[in-house]
Amino acid sequence: xxxxxxxxxxxxxxxxxxxxxxxxxxxxxxxxxxxxxxxxxxxxxxxxxxxxxxxxxxxx
Numbered sequence: 001x002x003x004x005x006x007x008x009x010x011x012x013x014x015x016x017x018x019x020x021x022x023x024x025x026x027x028x029x030x031x032x033x034x035x036x037x038x039x040x041x042x043x044x045x046x047x048x049x050x051x052x053x054x055x056x057x058x059x060x
Contacts, residue, residue, distance in 0.1 A: 013056035023049040
């Protein structure tokens with residue numbers, strides 16, 4: 001019997017401020033439920049190169 005896949009997918013979050021500052025991008029892996037959040041996921045996460053919390057957006 002085939003296994004039913006869930007609605008959760010793995011997404012990568014990338015820092016939005018790193019490119020402007022000229023430092024390497026901070027990236028995080030997380031999961032999201034596609035039916036509850038159909039748009040791009042945005043979270044405030046810590047960027048170790050900038051040494052502060054910055055906005056991270058879902059990559060496509």
